[in-house]
Amino acid sequence: MKIFMDTANVEEIKGYVDWGIVYGVTTNPSLIAKTGRTQAEVIPEIAALVEGPVSAEVISTECEGMVKEARELVKIAQNIVVKIPCIPEGLKAVKILTAEGIKTNVTLVFSMSQALMAARAGATYVSPFIGRLDDIGVDGVQLVANIVQAFKLYGIETEVIAASVRNLEHVEKVMLTGCQIATIPTKVLAQMIKHDLTDKGLATFLADYEKSKK
Numbered sequence: 001m002k003i004f005m006d007t008a009n010v011e012e013i014k015g016y017v018d019w020g021i022v023y024g025v026t027t028n029p030s031l032i033a034k035t036g037r038t039q040a041e042v043i044p045e046i047a048a049l050v051e052g053p054v055s056a057e058v059i060s061t062e063c064e065g066m067v068k069e070a071r072e073l074v075k076i077a078q079n080i081v082v083k084i085p086c087i088p089e090g091l092k093a094v095k096i097l098t099a100e101g102i103k104t105n106v107t108l109v110f111s112m113s114q115a116l117m118a119a120r121a122g123a124t125y126v127s128p129f130i131g132r133l134d135d136i137g138v139d140g141v142q143l144v145a146n147i148v149q150a151f152k153l154y155g156i157e158t159e160v161i162a163a164s165v166r167n168l169e170h171v172e173k174v175m176l177t178g179c180q181i182a183t184i185p186t187k188v189l190a191q192m193i194k195h196d197l198t199d200k201g202l203a204t205f206l207a208d209y210e211k212s213k214k
């Protein structure tokens with residue numbers, strides 16, 4: 001499973017790029033609003049930091065507007081993926097953009113049916129939202145597992161991005177689904193490297209080293 005960062009914060013991304021673990025980045029209008037900057041400011045900086053796919057979301061809700069925005073977004077850098085909402089106009093836009101060779105990430109996916117439709121329209125990626133489903137009492141990880149299994153069954157090449165990841169349990173459960181990518185917020189990414197036994201073990205090794213010094 002590849003790791004994407006789910007943030008629009010350039011400084012946060014810089015820190016983790018140094019770890020060699022960041023394959024791509026996903027943003028959305030809410031994440032961009034949190035930075036206090038504009039999409040036009042942050043997306044070029046993120047696309048320069050990360051070699052892999054960087055998702056930037058359209059704001060239009062009509063096919064024509066989405067396609068126009070997408071064509072502008074991909075001019076920013078070769079690794080831009082256009083995030084399109086999973087609505088009928090969105091699917092029409094995905095069809096047009098796919099024919100033009102523009103990569104798309106269909107977002108706000110909450111069901112198997114939506115995932116199938118997005119894939120058949122030609123989406124490069126689909127993003128089922130785990131945490132938001134959990135919030136309404138539906139098992140989000142199970143949806144990811146079901147989509148991955150169905151896509152495999154039918155030879156669908158669209159990749160699945162587990163999104164709306166809220167905790168370590170989500171990460172570790174989606175790892176077992178065969179999901180190609182998880183997009184992970186910085187707070188959860190920071191927890192992934194931590195284990196009390198690592199810290200205790202290291203402290204012991206360093207103390208023993210001091211003891212053994214002649």
Ligand code: E4P
Nearest residue numbers: 006026028127132163164165
């Ligand atoms: C990523 O593509 C999504 O926009 C993001 O994971 C949504 O996360 P949230 O449900 O925590 O806002």
